[in-house]
Amino acid sequence: GAVVSQHPSRVICKSGTSVKIECRSLDFQATTMFWYRQFPKQSLMLMATSNEGSKATYEQGVEKDKFLINHASLTLSTLTVTSAHPEDSSFYICSARDPQREAYTQYFGPGTRLTVL
């Protein structure tokens, strides 16, 4: 149980294009999802908290107009990297909490590797 999926697992795009990454909770409803960014050989950095039916909460230094988050249903949150540039290349990971289980535990998706040419 508590499975989180991400799609796509890998994406390569040209500079200036937008890329959408989906995060789904497969066997539970997640009112809260989280988006992280991980640079090579580094830890996870929280970008934003995605709340179903309301605006996302962004961490300091994260541009909300650059990284658009939509949490339209209890099982789906999307992260759109708008006008991507090479410096946006990174590994993006989402996670979700299952309020019916141990509410304080986050379960992670498999990640999306974004390469911007």
Add this chain to the structure above:
Amino acid sequence: AQTVTQSQPEMSVQEAETVTLSCTYDTSESDYYLFWYKQPPSRQMILVIRQEAYKQQNATENRFSVNFQKAAKSFSLKISDSQLGDAAMYFCAYRGHGANNLFFGTGTRLTVIP
């Protein structure tokens, strides 16, 4: 702000032996949660073990156990009977009781030697 420190960037262990990974944290809260996550080469973050700060008993999950020292703000992970599949990056993480987000340490890369 909460900080999580993992002072061992790399560790190695012989297969079937025991290894302990260190983690310390800084917080002014009395109620919180601590986690160890494993990130193998696939980069999928996998929950290894969790501990509620109000519980004095150390958490255990099969070959994995923790040594939780609340006063010292220490949360080490012990892996017994190490297996090749245990090779991965291990991240220690903290979450405040009323908070949403996790604070991660910088990770420890564990190598298991056959």
